[in-house]
Amino acid sequence: MLVRWLVEPKSLSREQTRVLRGAVQRGEPLAISAITLLEIATLFGKASKRQPAPAQEILVAVDANAGFQVVPFDVEIATELVALGDALRDPGDRAIVATARVHRLRLVTSDRRIIESKLVAVVE
Numbered sequence: 224m225l226v227r228w229l230v231e232p233k234s235l236s237r238e239q240t241r242v243l244r245g246a247v248q249r250g251e252p253l254a255i256s257a258i259t260l261l262e263i264a265t266l267f268g269k270a271s272k273r274q275p276a277p278a279q280e281i282l283v284a285v286d287a288n289a290g291f292q293v294v295p296f297d298v299e300i301a302t303e304l305v306a307l308g309d310a311l312r313d314p315g316d317r318a319i320v321a322t323a324r325v326h327r328l329r330l331v332t333s334d335r336r337i338i339e340s341k342l343v344a345v346v347e
Contacts, residue, residue, distance in 0.1 A: 224239065224331045224332055224333065225263070225281075225285070226263065226267070226276070226281055228243060228331075229276075229285070230276045236333070236347060238346055239331050239346050239347070242329075242331065242346045252290060252291065253290055253291050254292050254293075254294050254322075254326060254328050255285065255291050255292065255293050255294065256293075256294055256296070256319045256322040256323075257294060257296045258296060258315050258319055258322070259315075259319060260282065260285070261315070262315050263278050263281050263285075264278050264282070267281060294322050294326060296318060296322070300318065300321045300322050300325050301321075303321040303324050303325050304317050304318055304321040306321075307320065307321060307342060310340045310342055311336060311337065311340055311342070313336070316334065316336065316337055320337060320342050320343045323344075324342065324343050329344040329345060329346050330343050330344065330345050330346070331346045332345055332347070333347065
């Protein structure tokens with residue numbers, strides 16, 4: 224959702240837009256799992272017509288925005304990831320969900336597997 228928020232905000236749902244804008248207006252930081260940065264670098268690393276923007280552009284935008292708080296991957300999150308079991312297969316998704324659970328955050332996502340897992344509170 225971070226990429227959509229930065230590059231294609233109109234692709235967010237009304238509820239996602241409302242929640243994100245509300246947090247920004249209240250001056251609340253928007254937490255980003257460190258794993259999200261890895262996924263951006265991996266998935267958007269090479270220029271492509273299918274990608275909305277190159278990784279470098281997205282990462283610079285994240286770094287320049289004081290409203291973003293990158294949450295590091297640590298032992299507590301790794302332990303929570305183990306506790307999730309096999310409900311999610313993708314390691315990135317598991318790490319992002321574990322991060323949200325440890326920090327008691329709602330996850331803004333459209334990922335059906337994450338939503339249907341009911342492992343974390345989501346904003347669809």
